Amino acid sequence: MGLRAQVRTRDGWAVQHAVVTVTDMTGTQVLRAAADGDGVVNDTTALATGPYTVIVTAVGYAPIASTALVTASGRIDAGNVTLLRQGGVELPPPGVWTIDPVHSAVGAVAQHLGISSVRGRFTEFGGRIEISEDVAKSRVEAVISAATIDTGNGMRDGHLKSPDFLDVETYPEITYRSTALVPAGPDRWTVKGELSLHGVVREVDLDLSYLGTGPDPWGGVRAAFHATADLRRDDFAMNYNQVVQAGISAIGATLRVELDIQAVQGEGLPQG
Structure with missing residues (x-):
């Protein structure tokens, strides 16, 4: 149940301060979770079946959004999420x-x-x-x-x-x-x-x-x-x-x- 994702830069570095927000089709926030030191987001909140919008943000990076469909598992597995520096410029990890x-x-x-x-x-x-x-x-x-x-x-x-x-x-x-x-x-x-x-x-x-x-x-x-x-x-x-x-x-x-x-x-x- 819940949400799992791993947030990385284009060079493969963990984005430790990333935040993943999940909203339903009405725009209501149903889940918000922060990445750990390895850039991993793992939240166990149960989600009802249906479509959701997954938004990944981090200071200094361009936000990205995607659509996910939750089935009977009650879970979204977003896999590897790549964030790009705002302006398209990458730098080494903090x-x-x-x-x-x-x-x-x-x-x-x-x-x-x-x-x-x-x-x-x-x-x-x-x-x-x-x-x-x-x-x-x-x-x-x-x-x-x-x-x-x-x-x-x-x-x-x-x-x-x-x-x-x-x-x-x-x-x-x-x-x-x-x-x-x-x-x-x-x-x-x-x-x-x-x-x-x-x-x-x-x-x-x-x-x-x-x-x-x-x-x-x-x-x-x-x-x-x-x-x-x-x-x-x-x-x-x-x-x-x-x-x-x-x-x-x-x-x-x-x-x-x-x-x-x-x-x-x-x-x-x-x-x-």
């Missing part, structure tokens, strides 16, 4: 995800002499991602060691660490803390947050793509993301501007930040 610096990259690209690009990366960083049941309330925090900038040229790296640019002795850490997560298209999100760089805090938006989730060789589950942002050096009080000729600066005023992130489900990182 909880804490720890950024794995060994399998991630934090880089930046700057124009050099007006004709080519210089690429750099930071080799030490860490952070965590908290996916909320209400995706808009999800959070990201990251810390980067400014002194680990690496452009492949020792002299240039030394200059970038100096007071002309990062001033790593005075400002050893670069931090980012998100304030909101907003859908930006069928497969993209905008992460709104605050970047602290060179002693200046500015609002910076990240253009985020979620690349998928899967198991790793160490028994964990990983999620992959790609994000980009454009920064202006003078917004962060890095105004060094050597002009080489005809008004051309040695280093461009705009930086393109590129992030390739792997995050492991849980508070810690596996070995490997």
Whole structure:
């Protein structure tokens, strides 16, 4: 008797906060049940024979409805129910995800002499991602060691660490803390947050793509993301501007930040 269903995302993750409502043909609610930690709904309320409407809802997901016919068993078996994120965008299941610096990259690209690009990366960083049941309330925090900038040229790296640019002795850490997560298209999100760089805090938006989730060789589950942002050096009080000729600066005023992130489900990182 009653109702049974299993509510999942398109990727197969349990929707733990799903609610299933059953109404009769007059629109009267006859049953309402919440999913457990495995996304399973199992209610033993007896239902009279006849047709019903089954509605499945969850915060952050598009609701779905279907018709079910109850026979003498007095039971509806809805089977596997798949909910899609509102806007068509999936994200990893709720909880804490720890950024794995060994399998991630934090880089930046700057124009050099007006004709080519210089690429750099930071080799030490860490952070965590908290996916909320209400995706808009999800959070990201990251810390980067400014002194680990690496452009492949020792002299240039030394200059970038100096007071002309990062001033790593005075400002050893670069931090980012998100304030909101907003859908930006069928497969993209905008992460709104605050970047602290060179002693200046500015609002910076990240253009985020979620690349998928899967198991790793160490028994964990990983999620992959790609994000980009454009920064202006003078917004962060890095105004060094050597002009080489005809008004051309040695280093461009705009930086393109590129992030390739792997995050492991849980508070810690596996070995490997």
